[in-house]
Amino acid sequence: MPLTFTTDSGTATSLTNSINLLGGTGVTTSGSGDTVTITSTATPPPTPSSVLLHTITFNNTAFIYDLTPYVTGYNTYKFITSAAENISPLAQHSISLQFSSDGGTTWITTGYSTLFFYAGGGGFNQFSPGTSMIPLCVLNGTVNNLCSSENLLTGYGGNKGATVNGSWIVGNSSSGISTQMGGGDLFGNPLTLNGLRLNNPQSTNFIAGKFSIYGITT
């Protein structure tokens, strides 16, 4: 009585006590003695160069998020803000970063060098949002804003501080779209940073959207 092999798509039935077990895309098979070995042909197995470490989904419950537990294991990180929304009763809301040198027990609130360049609303210029934190995405005006950004963090965990740099775009119903580029640093020699948090300097909650942290293999 022949043996039937039921697969994801169709069945195969042995004939004269023989079944063909073949490798398809990305797979090879080999047989020896009473053993069949199935092997992936991806050589070497691809190592992801970018790994999602954590995602925060904003839901109008907080304006500070400690990222320290997730920002580990790499020397280079990428942050992507996806359609983050703020209610802006005050101008110059931003999605910003602050560092710690004691693992997050206390936070460094002075000494940052920051700068970004913006173009939109019929003009362009540069602006420094201060020295208390590094902007990842600056929201403009006093109405709801949507923001998307991509920022690179390097130096974190080393001994000379850290740099954050990137570009972003913000939009709202009153002043339209603004494209921006910049960030900041906390430089020191030596300075080892081992804590990191998101903060909104205007202390109002992030309403919606996502903030994702990626480790970059270098």
Added chain:
Amino acid sequence: MPFKFNPITNKLDLVENGAVPTPEQDFVTDAGTATSVSQVINVVGGTGISTTGVGDTVTINSTASAPAMVLLHTITFNNTASSYDITPYVTGYSTYKFIGSAVETPTGFNPDISIQFSTDGGTTWITSGYKTQFFYFTGAGSSGSNATTNRITGIYVNGTATYINQGDFIMTGYGSSSGAIIQGTCATSFSTDYVPQILGGYYFGATLNGIRIINGPGTNYISGKFSIYGIAT
């Protein structure tokens, strides 16, 4: 009732009607043993695997998708060189990403992290004809410049202090007959300022098959990393 011919008696012998055995078969795997039931065995794809069966053949396919970005090589700077031939690593893709991570440039006049191409696989290097542009802004103001024509500047350091730099760039066209273009953003950091930049350049109208990193002033890179990624397109 079944019968069987008996050659000694030349008669048919009655054969008792017993149960026909069903030989179930064991399939020993990496983790556990599967046993066929009623002559049927299930060959099911797990994570990243699908299976199909036709006739007397079972085919096993990988469904794993290729990663969109693959690390090809990383240079770790250690104060031993001012140029690095990266030709062996920049291959197999039409689009590449370069990331400079916490690169410490030497003190001295205006070091940079730049790119030069070759049309003979790296035997000689092209030292003229590049079109470049960068825009920077500092606490003191902003400006643009077509910085150089002998290389494409990826990270430009304007000063003589200890700088820690980062950059994130895309290169397209390399290997085609149209030349290549590099575009990205970078930032230089030192004790008193942070300087973001948008910059890049291109070399037009040649099949480029060699590429190197070079510091214009010729001094060694102190520390940090420079990584090369292939981008699936």
